[in-house]
Amino acid sequence: MHWLRTLMVLVFLGPFAWTSEARACSCAREPDDRVAFQKARARASTVFRGRVEDLQPVGGEGRPLEHRVTFTVTETFKGKARAQRTVTTSVFGTACGYQFEKGVDYLVFAEGSESKGLSTHSCSRTRPSDRAAVELGFLRGGTSPFLQRPKxxxxxxxxxxxxxxxxxxxxxxxxxxxxxxxxxxxxxxxxxxxxxxxxxxxxxxxxxxxxxxxxxxxxxxxxxxxxxxxxxxxxxxxxxxxxxxxxxxxxxxxxxxxxxxxxxxxxxxxxxxxxx
Known part of the structure; x- marks a missing residue:
């Protein structure tokens, strides 16, 4: 009977597992970048800048489902300040997983909690720090650069x-x-x-x-x-x-x-x- 229950679970979950990987990632976009930034900051429980020190695949049997990414934190803009942070993200781009690279410095918008863990995705404003000058300037206390973009x-x-x-x-x-x-x-x-x-x-x-x-x-x-x-x-x-x-x-x-x-x-x- 045990094998029968296992088979029934696999039959039930199989289509959902397949469709979650096959469906393309789709991010809702705000026409106003200032509003998009404010919403991203509000959704995130932790916002920090840090360098990727380690990148490990985790989960799944023989096929990883997530990447566990360890950062050395250099600046914290929201949440508790810590010297090191670990964030997970899906390995699948179709599931909006963010593709981090070891040794690269990022501005990270992470969701979740200290107790249950933090995660991020490609629909957040997470991005390499050298492409986040606008966001970093505002997070550090400057005036909002979204009001008037430089030509x-x-x-x-x-x-x-x-x-x-x-x-x-x-x-x-x-x-x-x-x-x-x-x-x-x-x-x-x-x-x-x-x-x-x-x-x-x-x-x-x-x-x-x-x-x-x-x-x-x-x-x-x-x-x-x-x-x-x-x-x-x-x-x-x-x-x-x-x-x-x-x-x-x-x-x-x-x-x-x-x-x-x-x-x-x-x-x-x-x-x-x-x-x-």
């Missing part, structure tokens, strides 16, 4: 132009491949690129293709939660072991199988400069 310019990140460089390094036209011809190009290992139009991405639009060197890739135009601010976009490249057609109703296009590495190819923030 800036930068070298814009162009997703399709980046794809053309990967696929057609020489001069000449390099048009996107129509969706109907993608399967044949994959079978023949021909270089190509194609935009993924029919998919809802929490961060930004994507392009998939095969480079002139025969490597499968995906490009993503990463748009932070403060997308209304100018010059904050990045183009990320992911190398894949291969691309396979994904004909599911919700996410048609190409699926990256066996992600090998990720690299920032363009970052508008680096070229930001004030307009005089």
């Amino acid at each position: 800036v310019s930068c070298t814009r990140c162009d997703l399709e132009a980046t794809a053309r460089v990967l696929v057609c390094p020489g001069p000449g036209a390099c048009a996107p491949l129509p969706e109907a011809e993608v399967a044949a190009a994959l079978a023949e290992a021909r270089p190509f690129w194609t935009p993924v139009k029919a998919r809802a991405f929490p961060q930004g639009p994507m392009v998939s293709g095969v480079s002139s060197g025969g490597r499968a890739f995906q490009l993503e135009l990463h748009r932070p939660s403060r997308a209304e601010e100018a010059c904050v976009h990045r183009v990320l490249r992911r190398w894949c072991e291969r691309l396979v057609p994904d004909r599911s109703e919700k996410e048609p296009g190409l699926k990256c199988v066996g992600r090998l590495s990720e690299e920032t190819l363009c970052d508008e923030w680096i070229t930001r400069r004030p307009l005089r």
Whole structure:
């Protein structure tokens, strides 16, 4: 009877476990960044700045469900001041898990309690400290910078132009491949690129293709939660072991199988400069 009860529990929970991972992360966005910041600070039980010292996968049997992230705290803006903090976040981007990197300094908006533990997610205003000058200035007691944003310019990140460089390094036209011809190009290992139009991405639009060197890739135009601010976009490249057609109703296009590495190819923030 014990095995029967276990089987019934697995049958009941199975669909919920699958859908929680498959469903894309979707963050509610405030049109007014000042209001968004105030709500994020109000929701958080702890707000601090700290450096990631350790990053450990936890939970699950053979497959981690969360990352336990340990920080050395340098500043505390809300909650009890501590020299070290541990925060959890989902390992799944589709479940709004935040992708921390060891050795990087972050401004963290964490929810939860001291007794039950703290957690954060990609829909909070958690972000690297070098991209949180506006928030840090306000948290340190300055006047609100959200009332009037400085006018800036930068070298814009162009997703399709980046794809053309990967696929057609020489001069000449390099048009996107129509969706109907993608399967044949994959079978023949021909270089190509194609935009993924029919998919809802929490961060930004994507392009998939095969480079002139025969490597499968995906490009993503990463748009932070403060997308209304100018010059904050990045183009990320992911190398894949291969691309396979994904004909599911919700996410048609190409699926990256066996992600090998990720690299920032363009970052508008680096070229930001004030307009005089």
